[in-house]
Amino acid sequence: MRKILVVGAGQSGLQLALGLQSKGYEVTLMSNRTADEIRTGRVMSTQCMFDTALQHERDLQINFWEQQAPKIEGLGVSVATPDAGRAIDWLGRLKGYAQSVDQRVKMAGWLDVFVQRGGQLVIHGASVADLDYFSRAYDLVLVAAGKGELVSMFGRNAARSPYDAPQRSLAVAYVHGLGPRPEHPETEAVRCNLVPGVGELFVMPTLTTSGRADILFWEGIPGGPLDVFNGVKDPAEHLALTLELMEKFTPWEYSRAKKVELTDAGATLAGRYAPVVRNPIGHLPGGGLVLGVADVVVANDPITGQGSNSAAKCAASYLSSILMHGDKPFDEAWMKATFDKYWFTTGKPVTQWTNAMLGVPPEHVLNLIGAAGQLQPVANRFANGFDNPADFDSYFYDPEDTADYLAEVASASGASEASVASGASSAE
Template sequence: MRKILVVGAGQSGLQLALGLQAKGYEITLMSNRTADEIRTGRVMSTQVMFDSALRHERDLALNFWERQAPRIEGLGFSVAAGDGSRPIDWLGRLKAYAQSVDQRVKMAGWLDVFVQRGGQLVVHGASVADLDFFSRTYDLVLVAAGKGELVSLFGRDAARSPYEAPQRTLAVSYVHGLEPRPEHPGTEAVRCNLVRGVGELFVMPTLTTSGRADVLFWEGVPGGPLDAFKGVREPGEHLALTLELMRTFTPWEYARAAQAELTDAGAVLAGRYPPVVRNPIGRLPGGGLVLGVADVVVANDPITSQGSNAAAKCAASYLSSILMHGDKPFDEAWMKATFDRFWFTTGKPVTQWTNAMLGGLPEHVRKLIGAAGRFQAVADRFANGYDQPADFDGYFYDAQDVEDYLAEVAGASVAE
């Protein structure tokens, strides 16, 4: 029986630990919090997960909340004008539903299951010195904790990391009482509201500790009017500021929020971090090697809702690579090949698309988003790109590709 240490109890760490546990590996999981501390703590993310990522959870029979969580059937875009109107407003239909489960619910539940199934849980914040010791007693050490001292083991890959500073400030509120969008009653959807030069407001349905809720998520350009949450300590003040910014920049969303109230005392989150790709292999002081997982080595801004999706896909990819490796040593060559497999199938297309959305959108992308309001096929393809980001390579990045694609869609529309 091979012994593997997984450090970090998030989407990737827990999914990977539970997957390996089910295959008979002896797994030790290090978490800096207990399940109860996670469950009663502060929200950690916004975590809309699309079908291909959800399938990895289903493959491991870990989709415990699928019947309770709202089924997200569409993804809509609105673009604000200076007068408070929205000249662009459309809804793309997803081929298969997406879902969001508050990570306090999911991670606490998965952590309980891991222990119930006989896994060894160590509740302790791991240090480099800890890993230096553990690397001598485990066949493989996987680092899935994306913050703190351990990240220093993985150097920044400058060639794959165009940004050195945060490109957005982040502010999240989980609320009850948000009214449905009147344009599409009965349809659960993620809504992306673009305010040029200011930032984005995302509104998304979720399942939280107290049932169905909605997430209000501002992404602000640093130094702009949305960069206003630093120093806000009280949850009520955080929500009030969120709503005031909605009133100013997205009044159609503010109109839904007359009865909005926080779901609980831990329902707000604010911060910022630079998107970065790191070298996947960490070398310990004693010479041992550790392999970085998910956002430890590929951390993207949440503007494209890819964090949990990429984490689930990374866990599934690493699980497959470990199982295929059999009883051979987990050496440096294997670690590199394992990361490269994830990078080229998932990490690279997600990073390329996310970095593009963070920059000022060029004219051809604005034209594409505008065309989605006229052609349902464009709206649907764009929405489903959140599930399969590699598809954007065929029609999104190059101006001529956009022209060719829209001409093709227009021609098909005339033919109908």
């Protein structure tokens, strides 16, 4: 029986630990908090997981909240005008539903299950010195804790990390009492509201500790009008600021949020971090090696909602690589190959798309977003790209590819090029 240490009890660490446990591995999990501390603590993220990532949970039979969580069937994009109107407003339909489960619910639940199934849980904030000691007793050490001292073992890959500073300031509030969008009152959907030159507001249904809720999530360009949450400690003040900005920049969302209340005392979160890709292998002082997992080594801005999706895909990819390796040593060559498999299938496409969305959109991307308001197949494909970001490679980045794709869809749908051009021009 091979012994594996997993450090970090987030989406990737717990999914990997439970997956390895189910395959007969002797797994020790290190978490800096107990299940109860996680459950009663502050919200940690804005997770919305799409069908492929959800399937990895189903495959391990750890999709315990699938029946209770809202089934998100669409993803909508709105583009604000300078006078707070809407230049663009459309809803793409997802092939398979997405879901969001508050990580306080999921991680606490998974942690309990891991222990119930006989896993060894160590409640301790791990240091490099701790890992140096523990590594001698384990066949493999996986680091899935994306903050703190441990991350310093994984050097920044400058060639894959174009940004060295945060590109957005982040502000999250979980609320009860949000009304439906009047255009599609029957459809649970993620709403992406783009405010050019200012930032983005995301609204998504979720399941939290107190049941069905919604997440209000501002991403502000640093130094801009949304960058005002730093130092705001009072949850009520955080919510008031969130709503004030909604009223000013996205009044169509504010109109359904006038009666919202925070779900609980820990329902707000604010911060910022620089997107980064790191080298996947950490070298311990005593000569041992550790392998970084998910956002320890590929941390993207949440603008494309890929964090928990990438974490689930990374955990599934690593689990497959471990199982296929049998009883051979987990050496540096294996670690590199294991990360490379994840990088080229998931990490690279996600990083390319996310970094593109952080910049000022070029004209052909504006054309694409505008045309999606006229051509439902374009809206649907864009929405489903959140599940499979690699699909953007064939039509999103190159102006000629975009033009060819739009012409092809317009022709197939019988739409005139003039009507598509009209929709595209309103996005500019």
